[in-house]
Amino acid sequence: MSTLRRPTKGRVVMGHSQAEKAATRERVLRVASRRIRADGVNRPGVAELMQEAGLTHGGFYKHFSSRDDLITQAAAFALTEGTAKMERSARKNTEDARAGLIDAYLAKQHRDGPATGCALVTLGAAAGRGNQQIKQAYEDQVRSYLDLIAGLDEDAEDPRAEAMLTLSALVGAVLMSRAVADKDFSDDLLKTVTEQLTGRTSGETPTDT
Numbered sequence: 001m002s003t004l005r006r007p008t009k010g011r012v013v014m015g016h017s018q019a020e021k022a023a024t025r026e027r028v029l030r031v032a033s034r035r036i037r038a039d040g041v042n043r044p045g046v047a048e049l050m051q052e053a054g055l056t057h058g059g060f061y062k063h064f065s066s067r068d069d070l071i072t073q074a075a076a077f078a079l080t081e082g083t084a085k086m087e088r089s090a091r092k093n094t095e096d097a098r099a100g101l102i103d104a105y106l107a108k109q110h111r112d113g114p115a116t117g118c119a120l121v122t123l124g125a126a127a128g129r130g131n132q133q134i135k136q137a138y139e140d141q142v143r144s145y146l147d148l149i150a151g152l153d154e155d156a157e158d159p160r161a162e163a164m165l166t167l168s169a170l171v172g173a174v175l176m177s178r179a180v181a182d183k184d185f186s187d188d189l190l191k192t193v194t195e196q197l198t199g200r201t202s203g204e205t206p207t208d209t
Contacts, residue, residue, distance in 0.1 A: 021062070024055065027054070028053045028055065028063060029070075029077040030077070031049055032049050032071070032073075032074035033074045033075070033077045033081070034078075034115040034116060035052070035074075036071065036078065037117065038122075040122075041126045041130075045067075049070070072130075072131065072134055075126065075130070076133070076134070078119035079119045079120070079123065079140070079141040080137075082119060083145070086104075086105070087148065089101050089104030089105065090148070090152060092104070098149065098166075101148075102194055103194060103198075105118065106170065106173055106190045106194045106197075120138070120141060120171050121171050121175050121178075124138070124175070142167070145163075146164060147163075149162075149163035149166050149167060169193055169197055173193040174190075176189055177189045
């Protein structure tokens with residue numbers, strides 16, 4: 001009987017150990033993904049990130065082969081977080097999901113919270129200069145957003161083209177609103193782009209009176 005229990009017990013212990021390792025790795029990636037969105041991919045050091053995650057520097061190589069490996073994986077982690085947030089934002093407006101998504105994306109809270117915001121805004125330049133893995137992760141997220149937005153505006157003459165225009169305006173507006181010095185101008189950028197995009201939801205031209 002004892003010989004039958006040992007393999008079962010061993011599998012349970014191994015599974016628990018692997019689960020702990022996966023949870024630890026995810027914790028580091030979550031910390032790193034927020035830091036690179038807030039401070040850029042070049043600033044946070046390994047020791048600093050591990051300390052923030054509540055771990056020792058010595059345990060780093062149990063999870064990542066190098067700092068570049070961590071940053072690449074953290075960038076992918078940050079990018080994939082966005083889809084679920086955008087889907088939740090869209091569902092909040094039961095009458096017009098596309099307008100709900102636009103309102104949430106162009107909210108002041110999103111502008112003022114880059115660490116937890118959409119990584120398409122914060123990691124665009126890094127992806128442009130980055131390795132193929134980061135570029136691919138960025139492309140995958142762009143495609144995912146386009147599919148989501150196009151699905152919310154199926155009445156458009158060309159939903160895919162409309163989605164490309166919408167996403168480009170969303171990302172660009174948040175990027176510029178964070179970069180300008182004048183807070184009132186920043187607010188106006190968000191407000192105006194919101195009005196222009198939501199005006200297209202019903203098929204109207206935003207300049208109609």
